[in-house]
Amino acid sequence: MTNNVPTSVQPLFEKFNSDQLELANRTVMAPMTRGFSPGGVPNEEVAAYYRRRAENHVGLIVTEGTGIGHPASVSGENIPLFYGEEALQGWENVVKEVHEAGGKIAPQLWHVGMTRNEGDLPNPEAAAVGPSGLNLDGEKINEPLTTEEVEDLVEAYAAAAGHAKRIGFDAIEIHGAHGYLIDQFFWEQTNKRSDRFGGDLVGRTQFAVEIVEACRREVGPDFPIIFRFSQWKMNDFQAKLVETSEELEQFLNPLVEAGVDIFHCSTRRFWEPEFEGSDLNLAGWTKKITGKPVISVGSIGLDGVFTSFTSTETSSLDGLMEKLKNGEFDLVAIGRSLLHDPAWVKKVEEGRSDELKPFDKEALGKLY
Structure with missing residues (x-):
């Protein structure tokens, strides 16, 4: 732990050690799409953007979502890609800059x-x-994916995982949340398949299971695989994959067996209980069920809800520290607070909370 950290925030600055990953503290930069990579290639400005967070003591940086090797993986010419020589060279430079600044980094696939x-x-x-x-x-x-096309997508994720390890990343995060492709397999409303990739709740996890297994084969036993999931979708904040802790257990067990090391449990408000009768949030329940380390996220340090993207004021971290101290979750992903203030973690660490800046949606248009 860093000397002179205010007592009130010490839980955030304890070292994190798991079988696969060691971090200097409990802070994670949440993945946030920026769209500043011309032609899908992260440039020097993008590398400097991530480096600034490492210089200011973020424990683990998870990059913005980056497209796997499939022609329809992203929407937008400035969204970074994770295939092709030029894009991968760009990412290699990002890794170099972050490591030079003492940070650790994982791409979100x-x-x-x-x-x-x-x-x-x-x-x-x-x-x-x-x-x-x-x-x-x-x-x-349009038409459903054929079984062979689904299998090809699994291999595209695995290839990306292999690139990440080769380039020198410290982990990977697989994006299985928010109504994107993997989550579309999870969700009953969008998955009506009758092959092995469909059916009941457990059947609908099979695409993700095969992705995790294929990534694990590619990176070996000791490389950390983080898996992000959510209940909510970009078009429906009230959507539910599971209604009870028992269903959550059915959903999570196949992913654990496939080889997930850390779960990143995406909620819009970290303080909200997931199920009636318990104060545990989604990350808390996931840790209780799986025994795996978990990342909690959702409006950390702000009084306004993620996805509204309106201006918000800073808020107390006391409730967060209580949950962290009680072991409800292991790591804390910070999104908008870090978007416009690369020094957010260092300011909290040094007791300079009065210098924390409120979020303004204009921050979305610039790489601070």
Whole structure:
């Protein structure tokens, strides 16, 4: 622990040690899409953006979502890619900058699935793909993926994982949340398949299970695999994959067996209980069920809810510290607070909370 850390925030600055990952403190930079990578290639400005967080003592940086090697993986010509020599060289430079500053970093491996609009760059001819060709509202847009096409997508995730290890990243995060491709397989509303990738709740985890297993084969036993999931979707904040802790256990067990090391449990408000009769949030329940380390996230340090993207004021960290001290979760992902203030972690660590800046949505338009 750093000397002279205020007692009130000491739980945030204890070292984290798991079988696969060691971090200087409990802070994580949450993945946030920025779209500042021209042609899908992260440039020097992007590398400097991540380096600034490492210089200011963020324990683990999770990059913005970055597209796996499939023509429909992203929507937008400035969203970073995780395939192709030029993009991977860009990421190699990001890793170098973060490591030089003493930080650790994981890429978030992403495919947007059916949320992609027709004609989107970088590949306007590529059709959106999903388990059943349904958008998040359950409307049919195109044909379901064939079993072979699903298997090819699994291999694309595995290839990305291999790139991450080769380039020197410290871990990977697989994006299985928010209504994107993997989550579209999880969700009953968007997955109507009758092959092994569909069916009941456990059947609908099979795509993710095979992705994790394939990534594990690619990176070996000791490389950390983080898996992010959520109940809510970008089009429906009230959506539920599971209604009870028993269902959550059914959902999580196959992912644990497949080889997930750390779960990143995405909620919009970290302080909200997930199920009636318990104060545990989604991360708390996930840790209780799996015994695995977990990352909690959701409006950390701010009084306004993530996804509203309106201006928000800073808020007390007391409730967060209580949950962290009680062992409800292990790591804390900070999003908007770090978006516009790269020194947020260092300020909290040094007792300079009065210098924390409120969030303004104009911060989305610039790499601070």
